[in-house]
Amino acid sequence: MDIKGRIEELRKLLTTYSHEYYILDNPSVSDQEFDALLHELIRLEQENPMYFSEDSPTVKIGTTVLDKFEKVHHDVPMMSLSNAFNEDDLRTFDEKIKKEVGPVNYNVELKIDGLAGSLKYENGKLILGATRGNGVIGENITNNVKTIQSIPKTINYLDNVEVRGEIFMSKEAFNNANREREEMGLELFKNPRNAAAGSVRQLDSKIAAKRNLDMFIYNVVSPDSHNLTNHSGALLFAQNLGFNINPLSQICKNIDEVIAYIEFYTQKRNDLDYDIDGIVVKVDDLNLYDEIGYTQKSPKWAIAYKFPAEEVVTKIHKITFQVGRTGQITPVANLDPVIVQGSTVSRATLHNEDYVVEKDIRENDYVIIRKAGDIIPEVVRVVLDKRSPDSISFAMIKQCPVCGAPLTRTDSEADYYCRNDFCDAKKIEGLIHFSSRKTMNIEGLGEKIVEQFYNDGLLKTIQDIYLLHEKRDELITKEGFGVKSIDKLLENIEISKSNNLDKLIFGLGIRHVGEKVSKVIASNFTNIFDMFKVDIEDLVAIDEIGEVIAESIVQYFRDPMTRELIDDLSRFGVNLYYQSNVSLKDEFAGKTFVLTGKLEVYSRDEAKALIESFGGKVSGSVSKKTFAVVAGSDAGSKLDKANELGIKVLSEQEFKDLLDR
Ligand code: IVH
16 A cells, blocks of 8 residues: 555544544544554654645544534524413414314324434435524534434435434433432532533533433424425434434324323323423424414424423421521421432421411421422422321421520521531531532541541541541441541541632531632632631622621631631641632643543543643653653553653542642
8 A cells, every 4th residue: 555545544544533532432442553553644644744634633633622612503493382381271272273274183292301403414424413502593513413322423315404303311321420420429410401401512522422312303304305294204204214203202183182192191201211391282284384384483383281390299297307507497398208200209398487387387287299490399388188187287496406505596587597506416517518529528528427427526526527547546447447448538638638728618617608609708818817807898899798798707707716727727737728720730830741541530621621720731642751641441552651761650530639639
């Protein structure tokens, strides 16, 4: 083979391999082989500059991640649907259609709870995947839709064709993704729809590829150009081209059949492996569409019936009270377990005294439970018909259920508080908060362990966390622990000392000071010592801080116990200064890193961005100048080279620890 031929061959191979690596996250060759081919190509191109091409993988590799999504214009706007909430709305819809065009067949489909997407094919090839956006302008998500297995990348049909449908995540994929996120200490996805939308909008397709998305096609654009005359036929046409269509759609001859279908799937929705939020009813005969017409936003030949939030009846067997870290007391309904929207609920918040009194919620009452915002279970109302003589009227407690201190409620507040700073419940909750992910992020010091250590007298205050290492001998003999887990915990505690100041401020649990305000304070004052001098005027001068927050902060820092705590933390070496994100991190500034192998937590581009944000550089090859090589699994030649040159090699976890410092 001549040089030109070999260059072309290498370009082809490397394009395929980098697509497998970067987009599909499923490499078919080792790093080593990939690097060897890439280096051969680089060498051949350097020696033969006349064959230079901008499309060469040597120019393009690793640049598949975009800064932001390119905008896409939808030639045919992606409309939405008008809604029906009950039988009346559906009958009115049907009457209007009949008046316009006479009786029709309807095609009824499940309304998949995901996000709308459009796919365009030219010459049988997928050339564009786009989001709906505002209906006229969407975003180009081609790289991400290419990672969805059920979407054909080529079809056996050469005319230009555009299909639309719903991109979604199955319940199983959602649960798996969240299980993984929990293990990695990442925030959980709220529901499959959010997870799907978040994944599709990942700039790094490697992340989208991991999320196991799926798509049901529900629409063929410009059906007449494909000789389609009815919607059900269009769905079959799509199916024959290899698209996934939902198998549960059905033709209904009249609105009564539509209503029966809706009733059936209202019952069955929890048995499906994907979320649906309603039923879509469409006139089947495409020839009638223009006659029936459109409004500004939606076609008049279709309507979406939306399910009401699922409400379930169960019994409150006891009302208990929970003490939060600020001492806030929340009444909680302990329920006979029931399944609501797919998960078992045995406790529901009753918010506060006013809420319970207003709704007259009692122990032994049957109540209606609903998931507020589809997540947090709440008691909607009492089923009064079922009230039994043994119902027990609600009485707000007057003393803290844990420490017995009198509870107080000021006029401006809905909640009662335990004001005893020595209340065990408050202290435990406070310690849990201090070590939790969004604050000091001490892995291994979760709820159960804090509670156990607290009750064993090992951990009563924040200071005790940083003195735990003195009790190592005792800790390693505790049941359920060992040298390894205790040393890991102690190491994590040590690492937490380098956290940025906003994490510490948030961790202190100052009333009204959440994640955002903590950042604001940290960045405005840059060190914690200045907080002792601050007064209310200084604080309210900052945009995001109002009177109530300011007062709480001043009060906290005037407390002599706070001074003591901060002095102790300072002695322990806990960082009390703020480093803004653009400021350099010693571990990274001016240093060159090389990434190799398959990383699990970060994509290559995330890792690169992080290194760069702390002032470091990322290089493609290992040399004497390399500070460290971050080696994922299956690392190849770069790792060998690092070992050969005696360059520091970090596992992904070690790299993560360095970043988290
Ligand atoms: S038809 C012009 N069919 O619901 C008609 N939509 O507002 C276009 N959806 O944005 C929509 N399942 O994302 C249709 N079987 C289905 C659907 C469906 C889910 C979504 C779609 C649209 C929204 C309606």
